[in-house]
Amino acid sequence: MKNKVTVNSYFMSQALKEAYKAYKSDEVPVGAVIVKNGEIISRGFNRCISLLDPTAHAEIVALRKAAKKMQNYRLNDCCIYVTIEPCAMCTGALVNARVKKIVFGAFDIKAGACKSVFKIANNKKLNHQIEIFGGKEEYLSLECAEILHSFFKAKRSNIQSISNIFLGEGVNRVRRECDK
Numbered sequence: 001m002k003n004k005v006t007v008n009s010y011f012m013s014q015a016l017k018e019a020y021k022a023y024k025s026d027e028v029p030v031g032a033v034i035v036k037n038g039e040i041i042s043r044g045f046n047r048c049i050s051l052l053d054p055t056a057h058a059e060i061v062a063l064r065k066a067a068k069k070m071q072n073y074r075l076n077d078c079c080i081y082v083t084i085e086p087c088a089m090c091t092g093a094l095v096n097a098r099v100k101k102i103v104f105g106a107f108d109i110k111a112g113a114c115k116s117v118f119k120i121a122n123n124k125k126l127n128h129q130i131e132i133f134g135g136k137e138e139y140l141s142l143e144c145a146e147i148l149h150s151f152f153k154a155k156r157s158n159i160q161s162i163s164n165i166f167l168g169e170g171v172n173r174v175r176r177e178c179d180k
């Protein structure tokens with residue numbers, strides 16, 4: 001059995017792969033995977049622009065697929081790995097879905113609703129609380145932040161081809177794997 005650190009970084013690297021798919025389609029690079037009993041049951045990446053859908057965050061995309069697959073709108077015993085701390089909308093949806101655990105890569109100090117700006121996920125006033133983990137090396141916090149920084153840096157400098165910009169070693173590892 002893989003140890004906990006390896007399991008966490010494995011699933012987060014899968015979420016990061018999803019983020020890279022968003023990156024390649026010129027969407028804000030956030031990715032997520034939903035895990036049940038040690039298996040990935042769904043994947044999602046941010047698709048707001050391509051779907052013309054402000055709710056198409058990686059978590060929502062993955063949640064919808066998981067619910068369809070499980071044929072259940074409740075996702076008890078599921079855990080979501082997402083590259084950045086979920087926003088208020090996504091955290092609300094995760095509470096409604098009764099997800100058991102949220103593992104996020106990087107903190108989102110501007111919009112995070114698990115720890116940073118709001119604390120929705122484990123709010124005792126709600127009828128469901130989610131266990132929260134995130135923002136540490138074992139959750140690939142650096143790589144998850146790096147891909148976002150690179151994306152916005154490219155946007156700010158108006159670089160046309162994002163494939164030519166420096167992504168940082170962590171993200172490049174994922175990119176090499178995805179581009180194989």
Ligand SMILES: [Zn+2]
Binds near residue numbers: 057086
């Ligand atoms: Zn969100």
